Amino acid sequence: xxxxxxxxxxxxxxxxxxxxxxxxxxxxxxxxxxxxxxxxxxxxxxxxxxxxxxxxxxxxxxxxxxxxxxxxxxxxxxxxxxxxxxxxxxxxxxxxxxxxxxxxxxxxxxxxxxx
Amino acid sequence: xxxxxxxxxxxxxxxxxxxxxxxxxxxxxxxxxxxxxxxxxxxxxxxxxxxxxxxxxxxxxxxxxxxxxxxxxxxxxxxxxxxxxxxxxxxxxxxxxxxxxxxxxxxxx
Numbered sequence: 001x002x003x004x005x006x007x008x009x010x011x012x013x014x015x016x017x018x019x020x021x022x023x024x025x026x027x028x029x030x031x032x033x034x035x036x037x038x039x040x041x042x043x044x045x046x047x048x049x050x051x052x053x054x055x056x057x058x059x060x061x062x063x064x065x066x067x068x069x070x071x072x073x074x075x076x077x078x079x080x081x082x083x084x085x086x087x088x089x090x091x092x093x094x095x096x097x098x099x100x101x102x103x104x105x106x107x108x109x110x111x112x113x114x115x
Numbered sequence: 116x117x118x119x120x121x122x123x124x125x126x127x128x129x130x131x132x133x134x135x136x137x138x139x140x141x142x143x144x145x146x147x148x149x150x151x152x153x154x155x156x157x158x159x160x161x162x163x164x165x166x167x168x169x170x171x172x173x174x175x176x177x178x179x180x181x182x183x184x185x186x187x188x189x190x191x192x193x194x195x196x197x198x199x200x201x202x203x204x205x206x207x208x209x210x211x212x213x214x215x216x217x218x219x220x221x222x223x224x
Binding site for chain 2: 035037044045046047050059061062095097101102103105106107108
């Protein structure tokens, strides 16, 4: 069965960087695009963008350019989200979701940014 | 581009039907038959319930149905059950981008 397993919670100070991983199993990694979705505490879902798992080409949503980077390591079927120059407002649960229709979701990774 | 517009909350009694609306524009909901719906229970990841406006993934009960008219998509849940109480989000493709609705909290009375 398809599974997306994300890395554990992170506590970071403002200005630091964080890298969240999303390891896929149960399917051919390059068969599905990988999306990233943010959910701030008590808020709704926000699409951050997606990465083409065949070409590695990323597309970033408005508001997620510059400090946010999507990457892949297809040898281990893993997608990554790196956020640099962290701010308090980056505190959120970050989800990876595979498929054009967000068919499969990771369990989410809580990133807390606090001094 | 703003998020798609959903009612903040809806409610219904067990066995009843409820409909959640999702209003966008001709650039997203109205322009593509690529609207999906997600159910999210507290502390859990979202789950795909409807895709391509009205298609159900395997395993989703047929009590859940989707439709679209113009720039507004709808999710209807019939025969409400206690476990349907959750947040529901619509999502629409919009060319190179994708947008979520603000979410609707469904309360089963």
